[in-house]
Amino acid sequence: MTRPIQFNNHPFRFLLYLEWILLAFAALTAALPSHSYRLQARFPELTICSLMLFGLMGLRLPTRNHITKIVYTAAEIFLILIIDFFGGRTARIFPFFYVILVTRSCLIFQLPGRLVVTALSFVLFLITFRRRFARIALSPASQERFLFFTLSFVLVFGLALLFVLLLMNAVISERESREKLAIANEKLRQYALQIENQATLEERNRIAREIHDSLGHSLTALNLQLETGLKLWQSNPTKAQAFLAKAKELGSKALQDVRQSVSTMRSHPLQEQSLEQAIASLAENVQRSTGVAPICQIQLSQPLPVEMSTAIYRIVQESFTNICKYAQATEVKLEITTTKNSLQLTISDNGIGFDFTQNTTGFGLQSMRDRTLALGGYFNINSAPGSGCQITATIPLSRSLLTPLGNS
Template identity: 40%
Template sequence: MVPIRAIRLGSHPFPFLLVSEWALLAIALWSEFSPTLLRRSAGFPAAAQAIVLLFGLMGIWLPLRPQGVKIAHFILQVILILLAARWSTVGLRLFPLLQIVLVLRSSLMFNMLGRVLVTSGTFVVFLIMVQSQLQSLGRSLPPRANEVLLPQLSGIRLNLVVMFSLVLVFLLMLMNALIAERQRGEELKMANQKLKESAAQIEILAMGRERSRIARDIHDSLGHALSGLNIQLEGALKLWEADPEQARNFVTQAKMMGSTALGEARQAVATLRQTDDLRKDLSSEIDLLIQRFRETTGVLPQVAVDCPPLPESVNLTVYRIVQEGLTNISKYARADHVRITIKASSEPAQLAITIEDNGVGFHPHHNSTGFGLRGIRERAEAEGGQLRLITAPGEGCTLSVWFPLDREVT
């Protein structure tokens, strides 16, 4: 953000203050022609009016930096006020109005300390001017009249001083409130700008995560069905001549797998189009996975599900983890015993998923590029959980996933 070096007519932060200044200056000019009992014969009304106009034009440009320019601008305004009061024929009425305008402008130019100093100095100068005017008035009156009017003049002076001090305090508080509100507005504007930039970055990250999620879903759903279809077709090809009946069964199951893959593809498209999410029962959906796994491999896994109803997002995460685990076993493990455990606990409040098999196992560090385990790990981490894999060649595999749950769920 480029720092503002000056306040100009078109960029004034508070246009109503400009209108107020012009109104006060108009009153000051009009006061030169208003009737008064104590007009000074030594005044120069034309010069005073020209100075007031010049003082008004200085409000069109108020420097904000550097500090030396601000001080010079302020001093020049003070000199113009003193000259206007000196040459005016009704200086006592003209002077306070110009001082009020000076305080308003200085509040925009200086910080809090500068505003207090300007306001205090203005009050002191006003006090001196009032005292000087009253002393001049006392010297011009006869002694007898001076004795009679002295108490009344003292009361008038006290009233003027108190009223002007209250006006200055009010102006100082008003300007502080306006400037503070203005600064908060600027900070809010900058915060909104940063928020927009952050939102754009988040959108980019979200698009990347969404692409990863879509890749996981396609791999988990279609990959599972197509892997089973491929196994069935391989079996049919091997038994095509030796056992045509069994080959026909394999082809039939392959057709079922193809229908399942087509259904998964349609479901993925429906999800991408943001249709209503299917509210699945976890146990029944896992049972379907088990049946497909049995049809594909001939192995019936042991399943133990002990958990309360879970949020839909958690149901989907559990389903995909079990699905991917069974897909990996059917493709690589050559196991004849599989056990799946899903259990929720209250202390701590978490859900644990364990998938065990007695297959051939593998070296965990040699399988770092596959989408299967990577997808399971990403799903677990998305729920704030962790993945642990225990396996070795010839010793089967144990895959454990756990992530926290809300206590209300458990």
């Protein structure tokens, strides 16, 4: 159902309805004839038009330009003065027009402007009130009672203006608080969605790294074993059979890695081995695949957190996989040392090398870099065509104890 009247910017419709009810009553009072000349409206048409214009001004309140707000308020005061001077009986209820004026000022001005309009309304009320009763001739006894009535009415009206001001301030403050809370809740909802999306992306990247580091390594070693077995099948069937048996073992390991990946890889990649034992197993695989025995020097002065051990294992695993696939190295050296504050990992080979400025976007190298950065460490690749390759990772021990893998 469509509303009959469109409210552009008045925040409280019930206040606007109350204003119109009061103004309609005032217009009816001005239109009805009166037997008393003093109470008869001198220009009822002007009074009614002023009341209508005053009511319609409530549909559109200025909210931006300060000069417009001042002109708007001055026009309201001018209309109230017209009603007071020419309204006759309508002037009896004219003090309530100042209540409407204060109410609207609270909707368009900040606190200093509201105070100014309230004070100005009270001063204008005193001036017009004094003008209306200045010519009334009373006896001394009546003058005392009239003075008491006048002071009481002025005091009550002043307190009424103050009450309206405080009430509107409270209502507007409560409304602004609700709007700010709604905005904060919306921002919080958007942040929660962003965090959820970021967490989902990080989890996908983590699973992708696990699949690449575990399954990729097993399949690479399996491929090397099969290639060697095929080459030796005619010349040395016995040795070829040994390579095929190793390939079958690697195939079983790859299948196990797939199952672990499907189950979100909850099992620890070291499988309850120490880091030294797991790296020794990787070195044996390199030796069986390439005939090169890596030189491993591991000196750990303290036990490492699980997250850190896993990251180091994956970095070594990926490095050995790349060496087996691309390096054509005859010497591989791995060194892991710890100090009081950091761990230093260095993997070097004398292979063909590569231009690292053009070949560092692969997923394997990016995975090693991400794992190091996730622990607050520093990752570096130093290589050149024909000059081998050196990978260095420095990880602070203090942060690795506090930061889980995958959060950076």
